[in-house]
Amino acid sequence: MIGSSLEAVIFAFNEQLPIFYSKSAKPFRFDYLSPDLDLSYLKFEDSKTSLKTIDGERTVGLAKTSLWERLVFIMSLNGQMPLSNLCTSIRFDGENFIFSDEYAKLIDVEFNKCYYFGDDACVDFFSDVDTSNFVCYDWIAFNRGGKHEIDYIKTNDDFVSEIWFYSSDRIDGKTEVKDACAVSYLLKEQVTDFNYSETMARFKLVHEMESRGMKGKFNGYGPNGRPKHYRFRTSCISRRVERSPQKDQVQAEKVENPKISEKDLLEVLPVCSEKYAKILKYL
Known part of the structure; x- marks a missing residue:
């Protein structure tokens, strides 16, 4: 199986398939599962978290990154990740998959059927992909005004659509100072437009606050006699732009795009996890 998104990892876990990828597609840091989802069979304790928003509290479940890491760890112990993160390119020659790193070929893999969930380093076996939609993550530091109780803001615009506040990683220890990540959904031409740049994202973030x-x-x-307040002072930490999640349409024999949703995969996860009982009992 090729791919490393959460859907791909759950699918490989459920079917006990070996998984290959060139770059780990770990979920976004602030993507959460439903708070009603019970994952105690994977040794997760109560995973509900309350986020403070302008309109009140919002309850979320386990962070998707935690589930991704737990499943990858279990599959590694079970021998389902033969190349781990060593591969940088994947090529299909019509019969076999050829996995390589920056210097040389690592391995040829012969197979009867492959499930493909997407990988940017794959070549020669899928159709042209839609590169018109992107997700942009702007990580923004608060140099002044970072102490507040709000964790999340949802706007009505694709540019800075969501704002996630988190305890700053720039300061050692647990700090009350918060930085932010602004999530935007942009078209290809907007990615290089200054009106949608990281500078404008900073300005819009402060405006929304x-x-x-x-x-x-x-x-x-x-x-x-009225109270005065300093203006917020921010600076850019980094920007990451990614193609919007989608399944590339494969044009190759023996390679299949699974038509299954994350919700469906999670429904059968409890039963499938019983196959890993020998590992889970030690967690």
């Missing part, structure tokens, strides 16, 4: 009544650090009182 202020329009919802959020204020910076208290700065005393003005002559009219």
Whole structure:
């Protein structure tokens, strides 16, 4: 099986298939599962988390990254990840898959049937893909005004559509200072347009916060007796742009695009996890 998205990993786990990929497609840091999903059979304890929003609290379940990492760990112990992260390119010659790193071929794999969930380094066996839609992650530091209780803001725009606040990774230890990640859904031409750049993302993030009544650090009182606050001060940490998740349409014999959703895969996960009882009992 080729692919490393959460869907791909769950599918390989359920079917006990070997999994190959060139780059791990770990879920976004702030993607969560349903809070009603019980994952105790994978040795996860109560995984519900309450996020504070402008409109009240929002309850989410386990972070998808945690599930992805747990399943990958179990499959590694079970021998289902023969190349781990050593591969950088995947080629199909009509009969076999050829896996290579930057310097040389690693292995030829002969197979009867392959399930393909997508991999940017695959060549020669799928049709042209749609590269018109992208997801953009702007990681933004708060140099002033980062202390507040809000965890999440949802806007009504594709540009800075979601804002996730998190305890800053720039400061050692558990800190009350929060940085932010702004998620945008952009077209190909917008990715290189300054109006949708990381600078404009910073400005829009601050605008969305202020329009919802959020204020910076208290700065005393003005002559009219009203409280004053410093403006938010931000800076860019990094930007990551990715093609919107989609399954490439394969044009090759013996290679199949599974037509199954994440929801369907999660429904059979409890039963399929029984196959890994010898490993799970030690977690």
